[in-house]
Amino acid sequence: xxxxxxxxxxxxxxxxxxxxxxxxxxxxxxxxxxxxxxxxxxxxxxxxxxxxxxxxxxxxxxxxxxxxxxxxxxxxxxxxxxxxxxxxxxxxxxxxxxxxxxxxxxxxxxxxxxxxxxxxxxxxxxxxxxxxxxxxxxxxxxxxxxxxxxxxxxxxxxxxxxxxxxxxxxxxxxxxxxxxxxxxxxxxxxxxxxxxxxxxxxxxxxxxxxxxxxxxxxxxxxxxxxxxxxxxxxxxxxxxxxxxxxxxxxxxxxxxxxxxxxxxxxxxxxxxxxxxxxxxxxxxxxxxxxxxxxxxxxxxxxxxxxxxxxxxxxxxxxxxxxxxxxxxxxxxxxxxxxxxxxxxxxxxxxxxxxxxxxxxxxxxxxxxxxxxxxxxxxxxxxxxxxxxxxxxxxxxxxxxxxxxxxxxxxxxxxxxxxxxxxxxxxxxxxxxxxxxxxxxxxxxxxxxxxxxxxxxxxxxxxxxxxxxxxxxxxxxxxxxxxx
Numbered sequence: 001x002x003x004x005x006x007x008x009x010x011x012x013x014x015x016x017x018x019x020x021x022x023x024x025x026x027x028x029x030x031x032x033x034x035x036x037x038x039x040x041x042x043x044x045x046x047x048x049x050x051x052x053x054x055x056x057x058x059x060x061x062x063x064x065x066x067x068x069x070x071x072x073x074x075x076x077x078x079x080x081x082x083x084x085x086x087x088x089x090x091x092x093x094x095x096x097x098x099x100x101x102x103x104x105x106x107x108x109x110x111x112x113x114x115x116x117x118x119x120x121x122x123x124x125x126x127x128x129x130x131x132x133x134x135x136x137x138x139x140x141x142x143x144x145x146x147x148x149x150x151x152x153x154x155x156x157x158x159x160x161x162x163x164x165x166x167x168x169x170x171x172x173x174x175x176x177x178x179x180x181x182x183x184x185x186x187x188x189x190x191x192x193x194x195x196x197x198x199x200x201x202x203x204x205x206x207x208x209x210x211x212x213x214x215x216x217x218x219x220x221x222x223x224x225x226x227x228x229x230x231x232x233x234x235x236x237x238x239x240x241x242x243x244x245x246x247x248x249x250x251x252x253x254x255x256x257x258x259x260x261x262x263x264x265x266x267x268x269x270x271x272x273x274x275x276x277x278x279x280x281x282x283x284x285x286x287x288x289x290x291x292x293x294x295x296x297x298x299x300x301x302x303x304x305x306x307x308x309x310x311x312x313x314x315x316x317x318x319x320x321x322x323x324x325x326x327x328x329x330x331x332x333x334x335x336x337x338x339x340x341x342x343x344x345x346x347x348x349x350x351x352x353x354x355x356x357x358x359x360x361x362x363x364x365x366x367x368x369x370x371x372x373x374x375x376x377x378x379x380x381x382x383x384x385x386x387x388x389x390x391x392x393x394x395x396x397x398x399x400x401x402x403x404x405x406x407x408x409x410x411x412x413x414x415x416x417x418x419x420x421x422x423x424x425x426x427x428x429x430x431x432x433x434x435x436x437x438x439x440x441x442x443x444x445x446x447x448x449x450x451x452x453x454x455x456x457x458x459x460x461x462x463x464x465x466x467x468x469x470x471x472x473x474x475x476x477x478x479x480x481x482x483x
Contacts, residue, residue: 001477004058006073011054013077013142017084018047023133024088028126036126039091047084068477075472078460081142082106085134094127099449106456108134109142110463111345113221113315113432114423116445116452120226125207132211132222138463139218139247139345140188187254188345192217195243202235212316216243219345221315221432228317228440234301237318241305245278248312248340250352269380270341270352277351281307281335285328292324303328311335313347315432317440329435333422336431347430347462349399356384356392398466403428406458410451423447427455428462 021044028036085108086101095101100116107114108131117123192213199209208224215222225231229240253271256264265271285303286296293299302319309316310332321332339348359377366375377384407424415423415437422434423444433440444452461469471477 002069005069007054007058009073010076010080011051011058014047014051014080014084015055017081018044018051020137021047021088024126024130027129031125033124033126036092036124040088040126042091043084043087046087071468071471072477074464075468077142078109078464081109085109088130089127092124092127094123099452103452103456104131105134106459108220108222109138110430110459111135111139111218111220112427112430112459114427115222115443118443118445120224128224129211132214135218135220135222136214140185183255184251187251188217191246195239198239199236202239203233204236212240216240216314217247217345219244219247219312219314223316230318237301237305240316241308244308244312244314248344248346250341250343252343267380269355273355274341274351278307278311281331285331288325288328306332307335310431311338312340313429313431317433320439320441322435322439322441336425336429339429353392356389357396360389360393402461402466406454409454413447413451423455427458430459430462
């Protein structure tokens with residue numbers, strides 16, 4: 001393990017966060033929020049001092065990043081990001097308790113959108129900006145952000161990018177990893193900008209257009225209203241619905257569109273599966289809730305919005321879907337597990353992984369019927385390596401073990417099974433709202449500090465797809481013994 005590389009890179013990430021913490025300070029200055037201004041200046045100063053200390057004290061001679069260094073760097077970076085990112089909430093007094101502030105910050109960076117705030121509208125504008133901005137940074141990934149803006153001569157940076165970007169298959173769009181990061185962030189910024197403009201021209205105030213676009217782009221779900229997005233116009237809700245679905249698509253698709261490789265886009269099994277699931281789920285829920293709303297237009301809008309929000313793990317809400325029939329809630333629960341596409345800002349198991357699991361099951365069934373037959377799993381016209389299939393199977397097994405472990409750890413809380421199970425699934429899959437006690441009309445404030453810490457860890461596990469955190473916390477990783 002190249003410790004100097006790991007801590008030096010972590011220092012760069014913390015230093016970058018120190019610069020980003022100046023943005024909510026500027027917002028606080030604009031709105032005249034003195035407490036928040038000093039809070040974010042202090043938080044930025046602390047992060048800058050510690051970040052620069054790590055950068056200066058851990059200069060690595062060997063600048064090559066191997067898989068281990070990539071996983072550990074990503075895990076440590078996200079943990080420290082969340083710790084320093086919560087200082088503004090605490091010092092300003094809006095969220096004085098550390099576990100509450102840490103939960104809110106982890107929820108922001110992991111784009112979960114679960115909140116402990118009981119009255120969002122009483123929070124300062126600067127803190128509302130920061131919690132939504134963490135969605136935007138965390139959606140694409142902080143390491144990807146650093147690669148895009150800071151030139152690096154380190155070798156093997158693809159290992160770090162693979163550790164942070166969600167999904168089973170991550171590749172470079174162009175030969176240089178830094179150029180890939182720049183392309184991804186350029187697409188990300190343009191789409192975010194377009195959504196801001198569309199919301200603003202539709203009548204939403206500029207500040208609210210910006211923070212809701214940050215939440216949509218990162219598929220996070222923090223709102224600035226106590227009723228979520230229910231009080232906004234149908235136009236604004238439709239715009240956000242469309243953009244949630246857009247940000248749930250693999251960003252490679254948009255790059256292929258830019259270079260006019262339309263055939264490759266049309267041949268994407270993952271994209272078609274994603275579209276079909278959205279259409280089927282929206283249709284089924286629309287029919288199921290028609291009796292509640294009494295007209296097709298309202299039923300379709302509510303159904304499409306919540307399907308988009310839950311499947312892309314954004315977590316915005318326009319209604320209390322706790323009141324919907326059992327079938328609709330069951331469909332939403334399934335979508336919580338499925339999630340969006342690989343290479344998007346969405347959470348969940350990922351569509352590509354689900355498709356590969358289905359293909360793997362089909363192959364094993366064929367082998368049972370025809371033991372001597374030789375068959376390969378193909379995905380989007382290419383043969384899938386056995387190593388990839390094994391990784392998908394192992395990931396799913398560990399995923400289920402982690403979900404059960406988190407469920408057991410928080411099961412002592414005085415809540416019903418629906419609340420406990422849905423909060424576990426919602427946090428692990430970075431969805432945000434669950435059902436019953438943690439539904440869209442409720443929050444996570446009633447959980448104990450211990451459970452908030454567990455659920456915060458679950459959010460990090462889900463966002464980083466388990467392995468980076470497990471490897472970083474493994475004693476063998478830090479052992480100096482060579483094998």
